[in-house]
Amino acid sequence: MDQFREKRAIRSRILANRATLGAAERRTLGAALRDRALALPEVAHAGCVACYVSVGSEPDTRELLTALYERGVRVLLPVLLPDLDLDWGVYAGEGSLTAGGRGLLEPAGDRLGVSGVAAADVVLVPAVAVDRRGMRLGRGGGSYDRALTRVPPGRLVAALLYDGELVESVPALPHDQPVGAAITPSGVHRFDARG
Structure with missing residues (x-):
């Protein structure tokens, strides 16, 4: 199976699993993710965090955004451009x-422009899956792979996932950008992939 088909197969399986989660369960898991993210030293000391507004069956980020904002953290959110850059x-x-x-x-x-993400002390990104090397599988548009090339080395880039979405391996293409951590409701998993 080629890498594109393998990515599609993994994406399809995980998105089907996500679709089985009810709204109440997504909120509960989102609250656990919020607590895990806020407990990270890098987030606790950050003056600026880039995040995203979750949609559909993605891990819920609404409470995390509110908590960061209420702490006085400058929160950057992406705006999708016509060319799929952010x-x-x-x-x-x-x-x-x-x-x-x-x-x-x-x-x-x-x-702020496409380079605005470089101002973030921490970057929290969506993902469908992350493997044990820190390679991230997204939705397939390459938006975050482009954006992550603009994040200075040494900054924490972490993907927000449900438990079970940290997988053994995802196919990696030359343009794919790794993350330094995956945050799930049950824990934080760190990788040597970034910085």
């Missing part, structure tokens, strides 16, 4: 989100 804007609370393309929510207000 611009960035500043989160100003739940009421500041507007509808973006592809059913996503994005911050209203000024844009």
Whole structure:
């Protein structure tokens, strides 16, 4: 099986599993992820965190965004561009989100440009799966792979996942960017993949 088909197969299996989770279970797991993320020393000491607004069956980030914002952390959120690259804007609370393309929510207000992510002390990214090397499998558009090339070395990049989505191996192509950690409701898994 070629790498593209293998990625599609893994993605399909995990997304089907996610679809079985009810809204209450997603909220409970999202609260556990929030607590795990906030307990990380890098997050606890961060002045600026890049994150994302979860959609659908993704691990819920709403409570995490609120907690970071209420702590006075500058939170950067992605804005999907037509070429699938990511611009960035500043989160100003739940009421500041507007509808973006592809059913996503994005911050209203000024844009920081595609290099805006470089200002983040910690970058929390979505993923469908992460393997034991820290290789991340996303949705297939390459948006975060491009964005992560702009994150300075030494900054924590962590994927938010459900338990069971940390897998033995995902196919890696030359453009795929690793993460330094995976955060699941049951724990934090660190890798030597970044920085």
